């Protein structure tokens with residue numbers, strides 16, 4: 001049984017290994033970087049409390065982290081949209097997108113981000129893992145629990161939708 | 171040479187719809203050798219599918235070129251300390267995680283303690299008045315004691 005010092009060192013290595021990838025993944029998934037840190041922090045907190053195996057970089061740990069990060073991000077987005085809806089229903093002014101990043105986006109960039117936002121949660125998740133994280137279908141299948149065939153099918157449909165929005169040669 | 175031509179002709183004969191269903195997989199290097207060859211062969215002969223492939227490439231390029239979202243590269247050090255606290259101070263973390271239960275138990279304990287104290291000092295006096303409330307004040311309507319001459 002490793003002591004607290006060893007566990008701490010292992011945890012630090014694990015956070016070093018995954019924090020960047022998870023921050024990118026969650027930011028893209030949510031269409032904003034504003035809450036990515038909270039979501040990723042919560043993901044690691046849950047991991048540290050619940051992970052019963054040694055803290056090691058492994059496919060198991062990776063799968064666990066991505067799945068929990070995804071659920072945390074989606075929960076956060078649902079809560080946020082509920083809050084906005086309630087606000088609108090109770091006579092609040094139509095709120096501007098509160099999670100838009102501070103950097104001024106170009107029109108082209110904005111349309112890419114908007115296009116992603118029009119996909120279903122599942123489609124967006126797969127596109128982020130493939131296009132931005134450059135994971136193989138097999139890795140995506142491991143992370144999402146889908147079959148490799150299903151990953152290909154969903155990605156194909158998602159990319160066709162995106163191509164219809166973004167594919168023009170402007 | 172004849173074999174290559176046969177393969178190319180076979181690829182050209184595959185319906186465009188089938189090829190386009192494989193385009194993203196092809197670009198993502200997720201197809202086996204045989205299917206890759208088929209798509210490549212078809213693209214050499216088919217203007218429409220080449221246009222579709224270019225459209226897919228532009229889409230991927232636009233997604234990757236998107237600078238609307240700029241993810242942070244690292245967690246802030248406060249966040250890291252918060253995570254490490256789970257290992258360094260497991261008891262405090264346990265209390266934090268179960269703070270609602272802990273607060274409820276504490277509240278219950280305080281209420282029980284107050285009730286116990288109240289019960290201990292509430293041995294009723296002769297008029298049913300708890301002793302801890304002090305002596306009964308004399309009221310105006312109280313009957314006057316007869317005066318002794």
Ligand SMILES: [Zn+2]
Nearest residue numbers: 186216218219
């Ligand atoms: Zn074709």
